[in-house]
Amino acid sequence: xxxxxxxxxxxxxxxxxxxxxxxxxxxxxxxxxxxxxxxxxxxxxxxxxxxxxxxxxxxxxxxxxxxxxxxxxxxxxxxxxxxxxxxxxxxxxxxxxxxxxxxxxxxxxxxxxx
Amino acid sequence: xxxxxxxxxxxxxxxxxxxxxxxxxxxxxxxxxxxxxxxxxxxxxxxxxxxxxxxxxxxxxxxxxxxxxxxxxxxxxxxxxxxxxxxxxxxxxxxxxxxxxxxxxxxxxxxxxxxxx
Numbered sequence: 001x002x003x004x005x006x007x008x009x010x011x012x013x014x015x016x017x018x019x020x021x022x023x024x025x026x027x028x029x030x031x032x033x034x035x036x037x038x039x040x041x042x043x044x045x046x047x048x049x050x051x052x053x054x055x056x057x058x059x060x061x062x063x064x065x066x067x068x069x070x071x072x073x074x075x076x077x078x079x080x081x082x083x084x085x086x087x088x089x090x091x092x093x094x095x096x097x098x099x100x101x102x103x104x105x106x107x108x109x110x111x112x113x114x
Numbered sequence: 115x116x117x118x119x120x121x122x123x124x125x126x127x128x129x130x131x132x133x134x135x136x137x138x139x140x141x142x143x144x145x146x147x148x149x150x151x152x153x154x155x156x157x158x159x160x161x162x163x164x165x166x167x168x169x170x171x172x173x174x175x176x177x178x179x180x181x182x183x184x185x186x187x188x189x190x191x192x193x194x195x196x197x198x199x200x201x202x203x204x205x206x207x208x209x210x211x212x213x214x215x216x217x218x219x220x221x222x223x224x225x226x227x228x229x230x231x
Contacts, residue, residue: 043118043205043222089157102220106156 002027004092006105014113019077021108023090026071032093033066034102035075039086047088048075080112116141118223120206126229132194135226138187139208145218148172148181148191151203151225160204163189164211196230203227 003026013019032051036044050066050073061084063076073090090105119138127133139146148160161181162170172179178197183189193200203225209218 043224045222046219049219101159101162104157 002030002092002094002101002103004090004103004105006090006108008108009106010109010111012111012113013080015081016079019080019084019110021075021088021090021110023073023092023105024071025073025092025103027092027094028068028071030071030092030094033064033073034091034093035062035064035073036089036091036104037086038089038107044089077110080110082112082114085110085112118206118208118221120204120223120226122226123224124227124229126231127196128231129198130195131230132192133196133228135191135193135204135206135228137189137191137206137223139189139206140210140221141187143208143210143221144186145209145211145220146183146189147207147209147220148189149205149207151205157205160191193228196228198230201228201230 004023006023011019032049034049035047037047038044048062048064050064061078063078065074075088077084087107087109089107091102093102118140121136125133144165146163149157150160151157160172160179161168163183166183166186178193178195180192181189191204205225206223207220209220211218
């Protein structure tokens with residue numbers, strides 16, 4: 001089955017700096033890709049999504065890059081601020097048996113230092 | 115509109131007890147998922163229902179974990195008997211069945227934090 005590896009598990013950057021989180025996956029049939037944000041004590045909130053190959057999606061200060069050839073997904077934060085401190089999870093979806101099944105990375109704990 | 119609701123938010127159990135976690139999906143959604151979240155394993159799928167029918171029962175979680183969906187607006191996850199290694203956050207998510215190439219986004223509840231002593 002699908003395996004998703006997310007790096008790094010922990011990331012600390014200063015306010016205003018950039019940050020990059022990367023996921024690699026194994027199933028070439030995967031076709032939907034997501035980033036979720038989880039603040040302490042809260043549930044997962046969908047942050048961004050991409051569908052097409054080699055797509056860039058921007059919003060909320062983040063850029064998502066998908067490279068299907070390399071089976072790699074990245075989340076780039078261009079200018080971190082304290083509200084970005086949270087856990088981030090990538091998720092990869094493939095349709096199996098008519099259902100969209102999500103496989104998650106193990107998460108990255110992002111800390112923004114003042 | 116109400117999102118996915120889960121109760122209780124926190125549960126403490128003694129080893130060997132039976133606990134039941136509850137989930138109400140988003141109204142109108144027909145897919146429901148139970149996940150377990152731990153720091154070591156991340157998010158693991160426990161069960162998946164489509165229109166109340168159990169589609170996937172999570173393989174390794176079959177022996178002590180039982181999810182049920184008796185109606186379209188309510189699901190339970192029973193753990194019997196509980197063990198300390200079951201301590202985790204249990205998340206419920208729901209979605210509206212994706213048709214064609216439309217992706218069915220999953221909406222997550224706030225989770226139940228289970229501690230087994």
